[in-house]
Amino acid sequence: MFSKDKNNSAASDNNQDSAIVEQDLIVHNMPNAGAWNEQAAGSSAVAASNFGNGIDAKKNFKTVGLVIIGVGAVFIVGLAYLAYQFIIAPVIGRNEPVAIAPAVIEEISPAAELLISETPAVTATATELSTVTPTTLDLTDVASSSVDGEAAGEITMNEEFVGQGESRFPPPTDSDNDGLYDEEEEILGISGATVDFDGDGYDDLAEINNGYDPAGPGRLEANIYLAKHIDALVGYEMLYPKDWPLQSAAGGLAVIFNAPDDSLMQISVQENTDKVGILNWYQNYFPTAVVGYDDLENTDSWEGVMGEDGLNFYLTDQQRANIFVISYIPVADRFAYLNIFRLLIDSLTIK
Secondary structure: OHHHHHHHHHHHHHHHHHHHHHHHHHHHHOOOHHHHHHHHHHHHHHHHHHHHHHHHHHHHHHHHHHHHHHHHHHHHHHHHHHHHHHHHHHHHHHHOOOOOOOOOOOOOOOOOEEEOOOOOOEOEEOOOOOOEOOOOOOHHHHHHOOOEEEEOOEEEOOHHHOOOOOOOOOOOOOOOOOOOOHHHHHHHOOOOOOOOOOOOOOOHHHHHHOOEOOOOOOEHHHOOOEEEEEEOOOOEEEEEEOOOOEEEEHHHOEEEEEOOOOOEEEEEEEEOOOOOOHHHHHHHHOOOOOOOHHHOEEOOOEEEEEOOOOOEEEEEEOOOOEEEEEEEEOEOOEOOOHHHHHHHHHHOEEO
């Protein structure tokens, strides 16, 4: 037992010696607190110093970058300015549009402008299919018959001149008050003393307006005092008083009929460039005129409308290829042939 206690005492002593040795080793292996603190402080100073240097370097790089960008921008602006001054501006100067005075376009007269040409032989057919050679149109007489001579050999039909000039004939008379002047009845071979010359129960004027011969049975084509003008160039035909001289003009695109009282009737043709109906065409050329479908006249070969003055009739063929203008140009205020004017219009057929 004693031996056991001794052993325990010896073991206890050994354990204490071991603990002392281990503590001594631990103490000697731990670094000096002062040295540790100095080392740590030194490391912190170095790190702080390096961090500060990094911030300064970044600021320097940013400044240098901004300077480079600014210099580049100035350089680009300078190049653009030089390019404009020496390249673009001269080209613009060369291509600068030249101011051109607007052309003055005269309004087209209601009847086409006519250029008097050589007088060709014009074939006219009546009941006996006779050939008529028109007489030469005297430009002096034309100028005095409400036709304005604008240049040598050139005349212009215009509503503006209708009713001007002086007539050497007395005012027209209507002895039987049937609406036909005596001069018109004489042209058709009927009398101014009776309303119904052929006694068929129809007034002379009503027969004419419906295309019938007031001097006998049949259509107007049968009247021996009328002839048929056939135009092969444009392709139309119409009746006219056989004894009226006619004159071809404007290269065959116009024909002038000379009435006994020095007045004129004319048919002229021009291209329907826009291929429009006659109402649209008329409103384009006469925008202030008031016309509508109630004013439109139609046949199998044309559609037409009467001008506001009642002396110019405008029409186009059903194919809308051409515009036709039929005009009555009286002397002064002597309107002796208004029904003959209407006869020309109603008898027109376009092929």
